[in-house]
Amino acid sequence: MPANLQLQIAPSTSRAQPPVRKAPDEFAALDRLGSVVSLQREAVLFHESDSAEHYFKVVTGAVRCCKFLADGRRHVSEFYLPGDFIGLDAESAYQFTAEAVTETTVVRYTRRSVEALAAQEPRFGRRLLSIACHGLSAAQQKLVLLGRKTAEERIATFLLDIADRCGETECVSLPMSRTDIGDHLGLTMETVSRGLSHLKSEGVIALESSHKIRIRDRDVLEEIADAA
Amino acid sequence: MPANLQLQIAPSTSRAQPPVRKAPDEFAALDRLGSVVSLQREAVLFHESDSAEHYFKVVTGAVRCCKFLADGRRHVSEFYLPGDFIGLDAESAYQFTAEAVTETTVVRYTRRSVEALAAQEPRFGRRLLSIACHGLSAAQQKLVLLGRKTAEERIATFLLDIADRCGETECVSLPMSRTDIGDHLGLTMETVSRGLSHLKSEGVIALESSHKIRIRDRDVLEEIADAA
DNA sequence: CGCGCGCTTGACTAACTTCAAAGATGGTGG
DNA sequence: CCACCATCTTTGAAGTTAGTCAAGCGCGCG
Numbered sequence: 076m077p078a079n080l081q082l083q084i085a086p087s088t089s090r091a092q093p094p095v096r097k098a099p100d101e102f103a104a105l106d107r108l109g110s111v112v113s114l115q116r117e118a119v120l121f122h123e124s125d126s127a128e129h130y131f132k133v134v135t136g137a138v139r140c141c142k143f144l145a146d147g148r149r150h151v152s153e154f155y156l157p158g159d160f161i162g163l164d165a166e167s168a169y170q171f172t173a174e175a176v177t178e179t180t181v182v183r184y185t186r187r188s189v190e191a192l193a194a195q196e197p198r199f200g201r202r203l204l205s206i207a208c209h210g211l212s213a214a215q216q217k218l219v220l221l222g223r224k225t226a227e228e229r230i231a232t233f234l235l236d237i238a239d240r241c242g243e244t245e246c247v248s249l250p251m252s253r254t255d256i257g258d259h260l261g262l263t264m265e266t267v268s269r270g271l272s273h274l275k276s277e278g279v280i281a282l283e284s285s286h287k288i289r290i291r292d293r294d295v296l297e298e299i300a301d302a303a
Numbered sequence: 304m305p306a307n308l309q310l311q312i313a314p315s316t317s318r319a320q321p322p323v324r325k326a327p328d329e330f331a332a333l334d335r336l337g338s339v340v341s342l343q344r345e346a347v348l349f350h351e352s353d354s355a356e357h358y359f360k361v362v363t364g365a366v367r368c369c370k371f372l373a374d375g376r377r378h379v380s381e382f383y384l385p386g387d388f389i390g391l392d393a394e395s396a397y398q399f400t401a402e403a404v405t406e407t408t409v410v411r412y413t414r415r416s417v418e419a420l421a422a423q424e425p426r427f428g429r430r431l432l433s434i435a436c437h438g439l440s441a442a443q444q445k446l447v448l449l450g451r452k453t454a455e456e457r458i459a460t461f462l463l464d465i466a467d468r469c470g471e472t473e474c475v476s477l478p479m480s481r482t483d484i485g486d487h488l489g490l491t492m493e494t495v496s497r498g499l500s501h502l503k504s505e506g507v508i509a510l511e512s513s514h515k516i517r518i519r520d521r522d523v524l525e526e527i528a529d530a531a
Numbered sequence: 532c533g534c535g536c537g538c539t540t541g542a543c544t545a546a547c548t549t550c551a552a553a554g555a556t557g558g559t560g561g
Numbered sequence: 562c563c564a565c566c567a568t569c570t571t572t573g574a575a576g577t578t579a580g581t582c583a584a585g586c587g588c589g590c591g
Binding site: 225226262263265266269284285 | 578579580581587588
């Protein structure tokens with residue numbers, strides 16, 4: 076039944092496993108069915124509660140998914156990077172607003188075509204399932220992060236997460252703003268900035284530019300992230 | 304494809320819909336396949352990373368699912384109340400430790416029997432799917448709660464959530480301790496207690512006993528919870 | 532080259548936590 | 562059945578972390 080009772084939230088983000096996105100590409104067959112869409116910075120892919128007609132896969136750039144409280148407070152539930160699949164979590168309506176963080180290209184698939192391929196090609200179906208499971212586990216990790224980790228622990232966890240998802244061990248590109256990161260980690264922009272500055276002053280990371288960090292001592296960063 | 308790409312975290316907790324648990328009971332056929340288990344207060348149902356052999360349904364009492372950081376900090380990812388189904392989120396291993404909050408009885412099913420019934424009985428399969436989707440949406444709401452809500456907003460949200468899941472509009476029973484609630488909401492026991500005291504002093508709730516609260520002004524409680 | 536936006540940094544404030552003690556609660560055994 | 566004890570809850574006061582407000586810097590774009 077797990078084989079037909081799976082749902083998902085987000086791309087694979089659990090740090091323990093190799094990124095799902097780097098596995099051999101079962102999406103190849105699907106790609107022929109999708110259409111490429113170019114998005115300007117801040118362009119909206121879909122709004123929360125829009126009818127969920129499409130799935131998307133990020134090709135270049137980055138997408139953020141957000142929820143809002145009545146008074147405008149924002150929470151960024153996930154960043155989607157190249158290779159990540161968006162929309163698996165939607166039932167009939169999208170649960171978030173999705174926006175391009177930078178100039179971004181995505182492939183857009185109709186739900187119909189994805190569903191058909193999943194039905195026809197078991198490997199592809201299982202692959203989606205695997206993405207879903209990792210996304211679920213990632214969401215659970217995020218609950219612990221938001222509920223119980225300190226600012227610096229959250230930042231360290233975030234950096235390692237992004238690094239692993241990029242397949243990079245050293246140099247990490249952060250396309251999103253400090254405000255975006257803060258809204259993802261339940262912090263303010265200033266706290267994110269201070270946290271990065273502090274990690275830098277300790278020699279754990281280096282800031283090559285404000286959107287490019289280098290991990291200088293991964294062991295220490297992991298210790299901080301895992302609250303050892 | 305959503306029909307065979309669903310996974311789950313937790314019972315239905317989104318406040319907008321009627322509780323799934325109160326729908327006509329497609330579990331009847333399954334119940335014959337399960338065995339009843341009685342649990343003492345604090346008894347462990349399963350540990351995180353145990354091989355996931357069983358699903359459970361709470362009959363009476365309450366179960367909490369927890370994750371721990373290396374230094375012992377705890378996060379309670381969910382409370383499961385009578386009618387709630389536990390274990391749908393597990394792939395091959397459980398993602399949490401599950402413990403009885405009070406004296407509790409559960410029905411235990413083998414994964415095999417649940418999977419067989421889901422395959423054989425489409426209504427049952429769809430029901431599980433529906434539980435899964437609501438659980439997912441609930442988890443997303445929790446991310447916003449932990450990331451962006453204040454202590455009092457979290458407490459108000461929690462009370463309304465529990466009330467709705469019990470099918471009660473007024474009198475809510477809270478079987479778990481203040482510490483359990485705190486670990487669920489990302490707060491300390493003391494902050495939970497102060498929050499409840501404050502809501503009481505404002506006349507929004509009444510505390511009939513420390514584990515029994517009465518909602519006296521639901522409109523105000525909802526305003527607080529939704530950060531209007 | 533200069534302008535604007537985002538990032539950094541500092542000083543202060545607010546919210547929540549921590550530490551501590553007193554007050555309820557409920558379960559148990561005499 | 563009641564009294565006692567352990568445990569949980571409430572409340573107070575002090576301490577910490579992160580948030581707010583504000584100013585200056587620097588990068589990238591026009």
